[in-house]
Amino acid sequence: MNVLVINCGSSSLKYQVIDSVSEQVLAKGLCERIGIDGRLTYQKAGLEKEITDKAMPTHKEAISLVLSALTNDKTGALKNLSEIGAVGHRIVHGGERFTKSCVIDDEVIKGVEEVSDLAPLHNPANIIGINACRELMPNTPMVGVFDTAFHQTMPEKAYMYGLPYSYYENYKVRKYGFHGTSHSYVSKRVAEIEGKPYEQVKTIVCHLGNGASICAVKNGKSVDTSMGLSPLEGLIMGTRSGDIDPSVIEFIAKKENLDISEVLNILNKKSGVEGISGVSSDFRDLIAAEGKGNRRAALALSMFSYSVAKYIGSYAAAMNGVDVIAFTAGIGENTPSVREEVCGYLGFMGVDIDEKVNVHVHGEEKLISAENSKVKIYVIPTNEELAIARETVALVG
Numbered sequence: 112m113n114v115l116v117i118n119c120g121s122s123s124l125k126y127q128v129i130d131s132v133s134e135q136v137l138a139k140g141l142c143e144r145i146g147i148d149g150r151l152t153y154q155k156a157g158l159e160k161e162i163t164d165k166a167m168p169t170h171k172e173a174i175s176l177v178l179s180a181l182t183n184d185k186t187g188a189l190k191n192l193s194e195i196g197a198v199g200h201r202i203v204h205g206g207e208r209f210t211k212s213c214v215i216d217d218e219v220i221k222g223v224e225e226v227s228d229l230a231p232l233h234n235p236a237n238i239i240g241i242n243a244c245r246e247l248m249p250n251t252p253m254v255g256v257f258d259t260a261f262h263q264t265m266p267e268k269a270y271m272y273g274l275p276y277s278y279y280e281n282y283k284v285r286k287y288g289f290h291g292t293s294h295s296y297v298s299k300r301v302a303e304i305e306g307k308p309y310e311q312v313k314t315i316v317c318h319l320g321n322g323a324s325i326c327a328v329k330n331g332k333s334v335d336t337s338m339g340l341s342p343l344e345g346l347i348m349g350t351r352s353g354d355i356d357p358s359v360i361e362f363i364a365k366k367e368n369l370d371i372s373e374v375l376n377i378l379n380k381k382s383g384v385e386g387i388s389g390v391s392s393d394f395r396d397l398i399a400a401e402g403k404g405n406r407r408a409a410l411a412l413s414m415f416s417y418s419v420a421k422y423i424g425s426y427a428a429a430m431n432g433v434d435v436i437a438f439t440a441g442i443g444e445n446t447p448s449v450r451e452e453v454c455g456y457l458g459f460m461g462v463d464i465d466e467k468v469n470v471h472v473h474g475e476e477k478l479i480s481a482e483n484s485k486v487k488i489y490v491i492p493t494n495e496e497l498a499i500a501r502e503t504v505a506l507v508g
């Protein structure tokens with residue numbers, strides 16, 4: 112079966128068509144500047160990318176253009192739309208209600224709307240994408256795959272905040288965690304490679320991308336993760352601050368004459384390694400700047416690795432040990448210096464990276480720990496689209 116995987120943002124939409132039997136990507140691309148003007152990128156496997164500027168007033172036009180490109184006579188990957196057996200939608204926040212992926216119907220859409228106040232930037236865009244697909248492909252089954260669902264196995268002691276209990280009871284204020292599809296995919300892959308049952312491995316997955324989070328996966332279940340009610344908590348990230356003393360918010364608001372949402376905008380978009388370095392959120396730029404002697408770029412890089420190492424240490428304690436540390440996503444897969452620096456903090460728990468192997472590993476699945484390391488260290492490229500396609504087939508196939 113061919114699965115169309117849709118990841119819908121407020122003004123953009125990424126898509127892939129995956130053959131669920133061969134697990135090959137037949138075509139992929141994205142729509143950008145939806146509601147502004149519109150640009151479609153389309154690439155059939157084995158062919159060059161095609162980029163066309165086309166009006167996309169809403170997500171419906173964007174998806175309609177994607178479907179036309181997919182079935183185009185010359186470069187289309189499909190003969191007609193009936194070759195799409197199902198659509199898998201990434202949905203950012205499932206609250207406490209969605210503990211696993213599910214087939215989308217009116218009830219599910221209502222449920223996603225009900226938790227939208229927890230992800231006001233993301234869930235409404237996801238719903239717009241789902242509704243547009245349902246209008247254009249009314250007879251094709253659709254599945255929702257939630258970023259938060261994998262973390263719903265966290266114990267209460269891990270997900271509760273030290274706040275008045277009524278905020279949890281009344282508003283469901285708690286840690287949810289994100290990147291669940293990636294943490295689940297990578298931790299399963301680790302067990303496969305190790306040839307062990309998923310239920311018998313303790314893995315710490317470091318999803319280090321522009322958004323970054325760490326997850327403790329004990330015996331196949333997420334038991335703790337670094338992101339919280341929103342993706343702002345946890346590690347210092349590309350432009351997000353990660354953990355700070357909440358008092359900073361009022362302090363900055365008064366000093367800079369800002370309101371809370373303006374300060375939060377700064378914490379989300381102007382902080383992190385970009386805010387510290389004043390250079391960029393992109394690690395390639397930071398490493399280049401550090402090489403030229405830029406002190407703040409060096410500080411930002413060292414803050415990042417330090418925060419990753421601290422979370423790994425605390426999650427090893429939370430699980431009473433760790434068998435495998437896995438690095439994934441843009442930085443985790445492509446930046447040997449970060450992996451080496453992180454692991455450098457962890458010698459006390461028997462972590463020993465093979466520096467000679469590590470330095471050559473970019474975006475490939477590879478064991479990078481030394482033979483005598485007590486904890487195995489892997490680089491595992493994440494593949495959220497494939498994970499969504501698998502979940503979709505599991506539910507409708």
Ligand code: AMP
Nearest residue numbers: 320321322392393394395440441442445
């Ligand atoms: P993601 O959000 O997973 O797409 O990751 C984006 C981050 O990965 C950016 O900070 C990039 O700098 C980083 N990244 C991607 N490719 C490379 C690379 N080849 N070398 C170093 N960093 C990379």
